[in-house]
Amino acid sequence: MPDAALAHSLEPRIAPAEGSAGADTGSVLPVSAAGLVFTVNGKRLVDIDRLTLRAGGPTIIMGPNGAGKSLLLRLLHGLIEASEGTVLFNTQPMNARVRRRQAMVFQRPVVLRRSVQANIDYALAAAQGYRGPSRRGRLRELLEMGGLADMARQRARTLSGGEQQRLALVRAVAASPDLLFLDEPTSSLDPASTHRIEALIHRFADEGTKIVMVTHDLGQARRLAGEVVFMHRGKVTEQTPANVFFDAPSSPAARDFITGGLLV
Amino acid sequence: MQDFASSFFLAVSLILSGDPELWSIVLLSLKVSLTAVAIAAMIGMPIGAALGVGRFAGRRALIVLINALMGLPPVVVGLMVYLLLSNSGPLGVLQLLYTPTAMIIAQVILVTPIVAALTRQVVEDLDAEYAEQLRSMGVSRLASVPTLLWDGRTSLMTAVLAGFGRATAEVGAVIIVGGNINHVTRVMTTAIALETSKGNLALALALGAILMLIAISVNAAVGLLGVRSERVAHA
Numbered sequence: 001m002p003d004a005a006l007a008h009s010l011e012p013r014i015a016p017a018e019g020s021a022g023a024d025t026g027s028v029l030p031v032s033a034a035g036l037v038f039t040v041n042g043k044r045l046v047d048i049d050r051l052t053l054r055a056g057g058p059t060i061i062m063g064p065n066g067a068g069k070s071l072l073l074r075l076l077h078g079l080i081e082a083s084e085g086t087v088l089f090n091t092q093p094m095n096a097r098v099r100r101r102q103a104m105v106f107q108r109p110v111v112l113r114r115s116v117q118a119n120i121d122y123a124l125a126a127a128q129g130y131r132g133p134s135r136r137g138r139l140r141e142l143l144e145m146g147g148l149a150d151m152a153r154q155r156a157r158t159l160s161g162g163e164q165q166r167l168a169l170v171r172a173v174a175a176s177p178d179l180l181f182l183d184e185p186t187s188s189l190d191p192a193s194t195h196r197i198e199a200l201i202h203r204f205a206d207e208g209t210k211i212v213m214v215t216h217d218l219g220q221a222r223r224l225a226g227e228v229v230f231m232h233r234g235k236v237t238e239q240t241p242a243n244v245f246f247d248a249p250s251s252p253a254a255r256d257f258i259t260g261g262l263l264v
Numbered sequence: 265m266q267d268f269a270s271s272f273f274l275a276v277s278l279i280l281s282g283d284p285e286l287w288s289i290v291l292l293s294l295k296v297s298l299t300a301v302a303i304a305a306m307i308g309m310p311i312g313a314a315l316g317v318g319r320f321a322g323r324r325a326l327i328v329l330i331n332a333l334m335g336l337p338p339v340v341v342g343l344m345v346y347l348l349l350s351n352s353g354p355l356g357v358l359q360l361l362y363t364p365t366a367m368i369i370a371q372v373i374l375v376t377p378i379v380a381a382l383t384r385q386v387v388e389d390l391d392a393e394y395a396e397q398l399r400s401m402g403v404s405r406l407a408s409v410p411t412l413l414w415d416g417r418t419s420l421m422t423a424v425l426a427g428f429g430r431a432t433a434e435v436g437a438v439i440i441v442g443g444n445i446n447h448v449t450r451v452m453t454t455a456i457a458l459e460t461s462k463g464n465l466a467l468a469l470a471l472g473a474i475l476m477l478i479a480i481s482v483n484a485a486v487g488l489l490g491v492r493s494e495r496v497a498h499a
Contacts, residue, residue, distance in 0.1 A: 074396075077400065079396055079399055079400065096402065099402045100402055103400060103401075104396075104400045106396065106397070110393060110394060110396070110397035112394070112411070112415055113415040113416075114415070122401075122411075123401055126401040126402055126403055127401075127402075172400075
């Protein structure tokens with residue numbers, strides 16, 4: 001198969017969706033959730049009256065297991081549907097344009113059964129904004145950014161865990177999203193890999209991408225957080241600047257969490 | 265033992281001498297089975313993909329049905345196709361009975377459920393892994409199907425290979441709808457059955473050897489193709 005035809009066959013075919021017409025301009029921030037409820041078998045796993053995420057430093061979502069942190073990320077990113085409530089992105093509901101302006105990286109990186117560069121190229125094709133030389137240029141830039149240039153043609157599945165997560169990260173920012181959700185991206189990585197991932201997160205944040213990240217790692221939260229959202233039993237009990245949260249958390253649950261007290 | 269040895273050597277000489285009767289049977293077998301598998305793949309893969317990613321009422325029941333059809337008895341399929349194509353049947357006017365086309369129809373019916381069921385499994389497994397990631401990238405359910413088929417291509421080739429194995433090894437259906445007519449509908453399996461019953465073990469053995477060689481060659485070719493396609497995809 002000729003290269004051009006093959007490359008075409010590997011691209012996602014996406015029909016322009018409603019609301020996708022026109023220039024892809026305007027930030028999707030702030031993100032505003034109101035009356036957001038997610039119920040399973042009558043149990044409210046997420047129950048948030050109001051939450052606003054504004055442009056600025058990374059927002060770190062913390063809380064014990066089962067607090068609803070990952071569910072909140074999925075609700076905000078539109079991967080699951082809320083039982084009640086709304087999520088607005090700069091006053092707009094989720095639509096094709098809003099979807100393209102945000103991305104998510106999961107705890108276990110999902111890499112396609114293709115090469116490293118084909119994984120990134122797939123995301124660029126899905127983003128629909130890159131063609132020809134600009135796409136190739138952006139591809140090279142992302143490979144360099146992730147420290148993956150030497151492995152560009154390697155099968156993505158043969159990379160180490162840390163390398164796969166770096167690939168997932170640079171693939172997520174391929175289309176320069178306004179908003180990047182990260183669900184415990186370093187939970188299974190060693191300190192060196194974690195350090196490289198954190199450096200990338202710092203870089204994305206410095207370049208203006210709003211980071212919304214779930215982590216259990218207090219040290220990581222201190223290193224990255226601009227603000228902290230603390231969750232307990234599905235509710236947001238605290239949303240404060242990071243220094244305030246770590247110095248003087250206002251809720252007993254957050255105090256227990258920081259001091260290592262038992263919290264269920 | 266001596267009979268077996270002499271038949272074996274005669275079979276080898278038939279193969280090496282390019283016996284026209286033997287090779288016409290082999291070529292017809294390949295033509296019928298490859299055509300049937302190609303048609304079955306065109307029908308079975310979209311059905312399998314739809315069952316793999318689709319969520320609709322009756323999906324579970326359809327999966328159970330497709331899985332059950334994988335074990336269709338060839339003689340029953342042969343009988344059904346015979347009834348359809350016989351002069352008194354609804355498609356009798358087409359005059360297809362005892363033609364290679366009738367054999368292709370029977371094999372398509374046998375192979376399609378195999379391709380569909382295995383495709384469904386491959387697509388569903390891959391979808392479980394990819395669904396959130398693709399949705400996060402803005403790829404719709406429908407648009408994710410080519411991605412899932414492409415990334416599952418090595419497993420899908422195995423599905424097609426399984427279908428080809430079923431088609432080439434099958435005897436019950438093609439003997440009923442083809443009639444095992446010399447130079448018209450005689451294929452390897454029906455010829456082996458006939459020649460064995462006649463005591464012509466040399467021709468039966470030669471055809472058996474070629475049948476096995478084809479199975480091994482197709483397996484090897486699919487294996488090589490899989491390796492090559494992976495290399496291309498990662499280039």
